[in-house]
Amino acid sequence: MDKTGTIRLEKENFEFPIIEGTEGERALDTRTLRSKTGCITFDEGYGNTGSCLSDITFIDGENGILRHRGYPIEELAANSSFLETAMLAIYGELPHKSCLNAFRQHVRRNASIHTGMHSHFDGFPSSAHPMAILSSMLNSLGAYYPGMSTNNREQDLAHFDETAALLISKVRTIAAMTYRMKMGMPFVYPADMSYTGNFLHMMFSEPYRQYVDDHGAAKALDLFLMLHADHEQNCSTSTVRMVASGGANLFASVSAGVCALWGPSHGGANMAVIQMLEEIHAAGDDGSRFIEAAKKGEAKLMGFGHRVYKNYDPRARILGKSAESVLESVGIKDPLLDIARKLEQAALEDDYFVSRKLYPNVDFYSGIILKAIGIPVEMFTVMFAIGRMPGWIANWKEIAENPKSRIHRPRQIYTGKTLREYVPIDKR
Ligand code: CMC
Numbered sequence: 001m002d003k004t005g006t007i008r009l010e011k012e013n014f015e016f017p018i019i020e021g022t023e024g025e026r027a028l029d030t031r032t033l034r035s036k037t038g039c040i041t042f043d044e045g046y047g048n049t050g051s052c053l054s055d056i057t058f059i060d061g062e063n064g065i066l067r068h069r070g071y072p073i074e075e076l077a078a079n080s081s082f083l084e085t086a087m088l089a090i091y092g093e094l095p096h097k098s099c100l101n102a103f104r105q106h107v108r109r110n111a112s113i114h115t116g117m118h119s120h121f122d123g124f125p126s127s128a129h130p131m132a133i134l135s136s137m138l139n140s141l142g143a144y145y146p147g148m149s150t151n152n153r154e155q156d157l158a159h160f161d162e163t164a165a166l167l168i169s170k171v172r173t174i175a176a177m178t179y180r181m182k183m184g185m186p187f188v189y190p191a192d193m194s195y196t197g198n199f200l201h202m203m204f205s206e207p208y209r210q211y212v213d214d215h216g217a218a219k220a221l222d223l224f225l226m227l228h229a230d231h232e233q234n235c236s237t238s239t240v241r242m243v244a245s246g247g248a249n250l251f252a253s254v255s256a257g258v259c260a261l262w263g264p265s266h267g268g269a270n271m272a273v274i275q276m277l278e279e280i281h282a283a284g285d286d287g288s289r290f291i292e293a294a295k296k297g298e299a300k301l302m303g304f305g306h307r308v309y310k311n312y313d314p315r316a317r318i319l320g321k322s323a324e325s326v327l328e329s330v331g332i333k334d335p336l337l338d339i340a341r342k343l344e345q346a347a348l349e350d351d352y353f354v355s356r357k358l359y360p361n362v363d364f365y366s367g368i369i370l371k372a373i374g375i376p377v378e379m380f381t382v383m384f385a386i387g388r389m390p391g392w393i394a395n396w397k398e399i400a401e402n403p404k405s406r407i408h409r410p411r412q413i414y415t416g417k418t419l420r421e422y423v424p425i426d427k428r
Contacts, residue, residue, distance in 0.1 A: 009037050019050075023058050040411050047307060051408070052241065056089055056394050057232040064311035064359075068230060069093070077318045082225040083107065083168075083195055086390035089230045090164055090397065104195075106165040111173050111190030111198060114144045121181040130178045130382045131268075135258040137174045138167070142251030149249035153400050156249050160400075163250050164393045171254075171389050175382045176202035182378075196221040199386075204374065215329045217373045221383075223322055224369055227315045227362065228387025230394060232308075236260040236267065240392040244399040245408040257392045258385050264302070267363075267384040273303040274367040274377050277336040280343075287342040295352040303340075303364030304347060310357035319365040320344075326372045337368050 003018040005028045014036050017029045027050045034040050043049045058067045066073040069088050076085050080094075087095045087103055095103065120140060124133050142149035145166070148159040156163070176199055177187050188202045196218040204211040231237070239260035243253040261267035276299075280290050293299040306313060327334055344360055347353040370380055399405045 007033070007037075009039060012037075019053075021053075023060070034411075040413075042413060045307075046238075051233055051238060052398075054232065054395070054398060055092065056391070056398065057230045059232055059308050061306070061308035061310050064309060064314050066231070066314050073227065073314050074318065076226060077223060080226065082222045082229065082387070085226045085229045086168060086393075089390045089394040103165060106162075107169040107195060108190075108192065108198075110166045110169040113141070113170055113173055113177070117141070117144065118177075118187065121177060124181065126182050126184065128182070129262075130175070130182065130379055131258060131262040131385070133178045133181075134171070134174060134382055134385060135255045135262075137178075138171065138258060139252055139255035141167075141170060141174075142249055142255075145251070149251045151247050151249050151252075153247060157397075157400055160250075160397060164397075167250065167254060167393060168389050171386050172199045173202060175199070175379070175386055178382065179203055179376070179379055194218060194222075196225065200373075215331075216326070220322060220326045220369055221373060224319070224366060224383065225387040227318060227366075228384055230388070230391025231362075234266065235263075236388060237391055237395050241395050241399055242408045244396045245405060247407075250393065250396050253396050254389065254392045257388070261385055261388065262381060267381045267388070269302050269361070269363040270367045270370070270380040270384055271377055273340075273363050274336070274371060274380070276302045277339050277367075280339050281335055287339050287346060291343065291346045291350060295350070301343065301347060301353075301358070303361055303367075304353070305356070305358040306361045309359060309361065312359045313361045315362040316360040316364050319362065319369065320360070323365045323368040323372075326369050330372045332372060334368060334372065336371075340365065340368065 003020070004015045005018050007014045007016065007028075007030075014033070016033070019027045019029050021027075030041055041049070056069065058070070059065065068076060068085065069092055071080075071088065071094070076088075080088070083104055084095060084100055087100060117137065117140060120137065121133070145159075145163070148156060148163045148166075150156055172195070173190060180187050180203075186207065188205045188207075190198050191201055193201055197213060199221070200213055200217055201211050233241075236257040240253045240257040243256040244250075248256075264272045276290070280287055283289070290299060291301070294301045303316075323337060327337060344364070347358065347360075353359075366384075367377070367380055370383055371377070375383060
C-alpha cells in the first residue's frame with residue numbers, strides 16, 4: 001500500500017499521500033487539503049514547501065551535497081566544462097563528444113546579436129545597472145525571434161534546442177556589450193573562440209589590441225560559471241518556473257529570472273561580499289569587529305548562510321581553492337582574501353554562527369576570483385546570471401514538457417480590513 005500521513009484537525013483525521021523522492025526526501029501531498037478540510041498550509045518564504053517534482057538537481061543541505069542529474073558537483077568541477085554541464089542540466093545526460101561539439105558550434109554560431117538591438121544600448125544611461133540592462137535585453141531578444149517566443153508551448157518547444165543554445169550564447173554577448181556601453185567603449189564582435197575566451201575577448205579586447213589570457217582567466221571563469229549552473233528551487237529559478245507556469249516563452253521567463261537574481265539576498269550577494277570586504281579593509285579591521293557587529297544584528301555577513309545548506313556549501317569549498325590558485329597565477333596578493341579567510345575561520349568557531357549553522361556560500365569567494373580576472377564589481381551578478389542560464393532553461397523545459405503542469409498560483413491568508421461601505425470623498 002502507498003504510504004500516507006495523517007493530519008488531525010479539530011478532532012477529525014485526514015489522510016494524505018506521502019510522496020518520496022529518489023533520494024528519500026518525503027513530502028505530504030496536501031493538494032487536496034483545502035477541499036477536504038477548508039484549511040490551507042501557511043509557509044511564508046516556502047522554507048517547507050515542495051513546489052514541484054524535479055529531476056535536475058539534488059541538494060542535501062544538512063550534509064553539504066550538490067549533484068546535477070546524479071553527478072556530484074566535485075566530480076563535475078574536476079572533469080567537466082560549463083557547456084558540458086549546461087547540456088547535462090538541460091538534457092539529463094552527459095553528452096557524447098559529437099553532441100557536445102555540435103552544441104559548442106551552435107553556441108559559437110549564435111554569439112552575435114541582431115544589429116537592431118545594438119541601438120537599444122543607446123537608450124540606457126551609462127549609470128544603468130547591468131542587471132537592469134540584461135533583463136531588458138533578454139526579453140527584447142524574444143521580439144527578434146517571434147517564432148521561438150510564441151507563448152504556445154508546443155511551438156516554443158519545437159524550437160527549444162535552438163532557443164537554449166541561442167540564450168546561452170547571447171547572454172554572454174549582451175553582458176559584454178553592457179560593460180562596453182557603460183564604459184563608453186566600442187563593441188567588440190565575437191570571435192571563433194571558447195565560450196569564456198570569447199567573453200573575455202568581447203569584454204577586454206581593443207580595436208588595436210587583442211586581449212591575451214596569459215593567467216588562465218578563461219579556465220577559472222569556466223569553473224565559476226559551471227558552479228553556478230543550477231541550484232534547484234532558488235528564488236530566481238522558482239521565478240522562472242512561476243513565469244513559465246503561465247505559459248510564457250523562454251526569453252520572458254529567463255528575463256524574469258534575472259530580475260529575481262538581482263537582490264542582495266540572492267545573486268546580488270556576490271557584489272555585496274566584495275563591498276563588505278573592501279569596507280572592512282578600509283576600516284583597518286581584520287574582520288573581528290565586523291563579526292561582533294554581525295552577532296549584534298548590526299551587520300550581515302554577506303556570503304554566509306543559506307536557506308538549504310546547513311553545512312559548508314560545496315561550491316564555496318571549490319571556489320575558495322580556485323580563488324587561491326587564480327590569485328597565484330595572476331601574481332597578486334589580495335588582502336581581501338586574507339580578510340575572507342579570517343572571517344570564515346572566526347565564523348566557523350563562533351557560537352553565533354555555529355548554532356545557526358551559518359557557513360560560507362557560493363558568493364563568499366566568487367567575487368575574489370572575478371575581481372582578479374578583471375571583472376568590475378558591478379558586473380558580478382551578471383556573471384552569476386550567465387552561469388545560471390542553463391538551470392533556468394532546464395527548469396523552463398521541465399515545466400513546458402509536463403502536460404500536467406498547472407499555473408503556479410499560491411493562496412494567501414487575508415489579514416486586511418473586513419467589509420466596509422464606500423465613503424464619499426467630502427465625508428472622509
Ligand atoms: N550574517 C549574520 N546572521 C545571519 C546571516 C548572515 N549572513 N544569515 C542568517 N543569519 C541569522 C539570521 O539573522 C537568523 O538569526 P536569528 O535566528 O537570531 O533571527 C538566523 O541566522 C537564520 O537566518 P534566516 O534569515 O532565517 O535565514 P534564511 O534562510 O531566511 O536566509 C539567506 C538565507 C541566504 C537569505 C541569509 O542567510 C542571508 O541573508 N545571507 C547573506 C546574503 C547571502 O550571502 N546570500 C546568498 C545566498 S547563496 C546564493 C544565492 O542564493 O544566490
